Amino acid sequence: MQMSVYAGSERFASRLPDRVTHHSFSFGEFYDPENVSFGPLVAHDDHHLSWGAGFEEHRHADVELVTWVLHGTLVHTDSLGHASTLPAGTVQVQSAGTGITHAEHADTSAEPTRFVQSWLRPDEPGEPPARFTAAGLAGPGLVAVAGEGGQLPVGTRGATLWIGTLEAGSEHPLPVSPRHHLFVATGSVRLRLPSLGGGHGEPALLEAGDAVRLWDAEGEEGLAVAAVTAAEVLLWTLPA
Numbered sequence: 001m002q003m004s005v006y007a008g009s010e011r012f013a014s015r016l017p018d019r020v021t022h023h024s025f026s027f028g029e030f031y032d033p034e035n036v037s038f039g040p041l042v043a044h045d046d047h048h049l050s051w052g053a054g055f056e057e058h059r060h061a062d063v064e065l066v067t068w069v070l071h072g073t074l075v076h077t078d079s080l081g082h083a084s085t086l087p088a089g090t091v092q093v094q095s096a097g098t099g100i101t102h103a104e105h106a107d108t109s110a111e112p113t114r115f116v117q118s119w120l121r122p123d124e125p126g127e128p129p130a131r132f133t134a135a136g137l138a139g140p141g142l143v144a145v146a147g148e149g150g151q152l153p154v155g156t157r158g159a160t161l162w163i164g165t166l167e168a169g170s171e172h173p174l175p176v177s178p179r180h181h182l183f184v185a186t187g188s189v190r191l192r193l194p195s196l197g198g199g200h201g202e203p204a205l206l207e208a209g210d211a212v213r214l215w216d217a218e219g220e221e222g223l224a225v226a227a228v229t230a231a232e233v234l235l236w237t238l239p240a
Contacts, residue, residue: 001217008209018053022046038213039179039238040156043119050112054105060096064120064154066146067092070185072113078102090135091145093152097129122155138163142172158239166227174223177237180214187231194222
C-alpha cells in the first residue's frame with residue numbers, strides 16, 4: 001500500500017471577491033503534471049460561495065459530476081430542463097454524456113453556501129445526459145450514497161462515494177478497494193494504517209481541508225478512520 005497526504009493549506013485556490021474554490025487536482029491556470037487525476041477521478045473542488053454567487057451557464061460533456069452540498073443551499077439549473085434548490089445534505093449526480101449546460105449559484109439567503117464537486121471519467125462516452133438527486137442519504141458512520149452500492153448511479157464502474165458523519169471518538173473501517181481518496185470537510189480525524197511499504201504505519205492526523213490518497217490497497221486489512229472530533233468526511237473508493 002502507498003499513501004500521499006495533501007494538506008488543505010497547500011491546495012491551489014481560485015479566488016474572486018464572492019467565491020473561493022480549493023482544487024485537489026490540476027485545474028485552469030494551475031497545472032501540475034504529477035497531479036492530474038487519481039484513477040478515474042479528475043477533479044475534486046471545494047467551493048465556498050457568498051450570497052448569490054456562483055457559476056454562470058457553462059458546458060460539460062462526457063464527465064460524471066457528483067455534488068455534495070455541505071452548507072447553505074445551492075440553486076442548480078441545466079439544459080435538461082431542471083431547476084432545483086439543493087439544501088445541505090443533498091447529493092446530485094449529473095452525467096453530462098453527449099453534452100449539457102448548467103449553472104450553479106448560492107441562494108439569496110444570508111448564509112454562505114459550500115459544496116464539494118467531484119468529476120470522474122465515464123466508462124462509456126457519448127451516452128444520453130441524465131441527472132439524479134437525493135437528500136438525507138448520510139447517517140452515522142460511512143454511508144455509500146452514489147456509485148456501486150449507493151442510491152444514486154454513477155457511470156464509472158467500481159467508483160463509490162461515501163459520506164461520513166463521524167462522532168468524536170468513533171472509529172470506522174474503510175471499505176476494501178484498490179484506491180481511496182479521503183477528504184476531511186470538517187473536524188479532524190486519524191487514519192489508521194496497519195502497514196505502509198511493508199512496515200507499520202503511524203496514525204496520520206488529518207485536519208479540515210486535508211486529503212489522503214491510498215493505492216495498491218486492495219486486500220489490506222485494518223484500514224480505518226477515527227474521529228478525533230466530530231467530523232464530516234467524503235470518501236471515494238475507486239478502481240485500480
